[in-house]
Amino acid sequence: MSMSWIDEKAHRELARIREAKEKQLYPLFREFESGGLHTTVAGKPIINFSSNDYLGLTNHPKVKEAAKKAVDKYACGLSSSRVQATTTEHVELEARLAKWFGYPKCLLFTTGYQAMLGTIAALADEKTTLVLDSYSHACILDGTFLAAGVPKKSPEIRFFNHNSSKSLERILKTRERENALVLIEGVYSLDGDKGHVKDFVEICERYNTPLVVDDAHGTGTLGPNGKGIVEEMGLEGRVPILVSTFSKTFGGIGGILLGSEEVVDHVKNSARSFLFSASLPVPIVAAASTILDMLEADGPAMVRELQQKAAYMRGKLVEAGFDLGASNTHIMPVMCRDERKALFMHTALFECGVLAVPIVYPGVKVGEERLRINITRGHTQEDMDTLLELLKSYGEAFFVLSGEELGPMEA
Numbered sequence: 318m319s320m321s322w323i324d325e326k327a328h329r330e331l332a333r334i335r336e337a338k339e340k341q342l343y344p345l346f347r348e349f350e351s352g353g354l355h356t357t358v359a360g361k362p363i364i365n366f367s368s369n370d371y372l373g374l375t376n377h378p379k380v381k382e383a384a385k386k387a388v389d390k391y392a393c394g395l396s397s398s399r400v401q402a403t404t405t406e407h408v409e410l411e412a413r414l415a416k417w418f419g420y421p422k423c424l425l426f427t428t429g430y431q432a433m434l435g436t437i438a439a440l441a442d443e444k445t446t447l448v449l450d451s452y453s454h455a456c457i458l459d460g461t462f463l464a465a466g467v468p469k470k471s472p473e474i475r476f477f478n479h480n481s482s483k484s485l486e487r488i489l490k491t492r493e494r495e496n497a498l499v500l501i502e503g504v505y506s507l508d509g510d511k512g513h514v515k516d517f518v519e520i521c522e523r524y525n526t527p528l529v530v531d532d533a534h535g536t537g538t539l540g541p542n543g544k545g546i547v548e549e550m551g552l553e554g555r556v557p558i559l560v561s562t563f564s565k566t567f568g569g570i571g572g573i574l575l576g577s578e579e580v581v582d583h584v585k586n587s588a589r590s591f592l593f594s595a596s597l598p599v600p601i602v603a604a605a606s607t608i609l610d611m612l613e614a615d616g617p618a619m620v621r622e623l624q625q626k627a628a629y630m631r632g633k634l635v636e637a638g639f640d641l642g643a644s645n646t647h648i649m650p651v652m653c654r655d656e657r658k659a660l661f662m663h664t665a666l667f668e669c670g671v672l673a674v675p676i677v678y679p680g681v682k683v684g685e686e687r688l689r690i691n692i693t694r695g696h697t698q699e700d701m702d703t704l705l706e707l708l709k710s711y712g713e714a715f716f717v718l719s720g721e722e723l724g725p726m727e728a
């Protein structure tokens with residue numbers, strides 16, 4: 318078959334990736350040969366510091382056992398969307414999650430990405446200005462662009478400077494539409510900094526504007542019981558919509574929407590990403606439900622352990638002279654500020670059995686390239702010290718610590 322324009326386009330677009338692969342510096346899609354933080358890639362042991370399994374519960378025997386039992390009863394799929402494939406297990410878990418997070422109602426989506434898409438698209442219309450933090454996650458951006466593309470409904474879209482309440486207030490004052498919906502995150506996933514949620518709640522209350530918080534990375538990691546940024550900042554009852562996920566602390570995959578009875582019911586009956594995509598498999602529901610049991614029984618101790626480990630790592634990295642950007646959580650970007658430095662660091666660490674994924678343009682701006690480190694409760698002291706020693710050695714070798722320019726490399 319002759320080359321069509323799609324083959325030509327794909328070839329052209331893949332140039333950067335081809336080049337990285339040729340230089341053996343392509344860092345993504347590594348193939349794990351087992352689950353867990355300690356796995357192997359091509360037979361080689363690897364400690365994973367790019368996992369979002371923040372409380373280390375994904376591979377807990379009780380969680381796997383619950384999923385196996387659910388396979389026997391419900392198999393791996395329900396072969397339809399929630400409209401005609403809802404189980405008592407879905408509904409029970411929704412009720413438990415609503416109670417645990419402290420909201421009137423919960424709706425489970427098949428992914429967090431879909432939860433955000435569906436929520437934005439169900440709420441935004443021609444009378445709405447969607448107001449977004451400039452560092453918003455892809456699910457917030459895509460939900461916004463999706464809503465904007467709906468004929469006769471397209472909302473106005475405005476961005477405010479990352480975490481700036483002044484900038485948000487300016488947008489709320491100058492918006493063109495009658496209603497505004499503000500969208501922020503509890504913890505920003507590439508920088509590891511907390512959203513200034515308290516300030517934003519106060520502004521939104523003053524402007525009578527609902528606030529949506531995506532707490533994918535705060536769930537299980539922040540607040541005395543791990544309920545997230547709302548609990549940590551004492552904002553119970555003041556964040557109208559919370560969105561989270563099962564793909565991090567909750568050990569599987571799935572989206573969580575929390576809000577008032579009617580708002581959640583409206584999203585349930587109109588969000589296309591909910592109505593037209595298969596329902597969450599019950600083994601996944603069972604796994605998340607078991608993790609919720611554990612959080613209810615033992616949440617405070619587990620969250621404390623994660624926070625102690627993160628504090629240890631942060632202290633050591635800062636002491637060694639690393640720049641961690643704006644991070645103030647368990648997510649720590651080791652700033653390299655140079656694409657080659659980030660890729661070389663990644664490759665060197667990987668060769669030594671440690672996986673830390675580099676984030677380069679277009680994931681972040683040029684000059685903000687980094688190695689993203691996630692500390693989880695599942696990492697041992699030895700894991701963290703291994704990472705630390707490697708970061709120090711290669712941080713020196715590749716001038717990440719000194720900030721000197723990396724000269725041309727001999728082939």
Ligand SMILES: Cc1ncc(COP(=O)(O)O)c(C=O)c1O
Pocket residue numbers: 428429430431454456502506531533534561562563564570571572
């Ligand atoms: C901030 C944020 N929101 C939403 C998501 C999407 O969640 P999920 O993996 O459940 O689709 C992620 C995860 O990638 C995330 O980091």
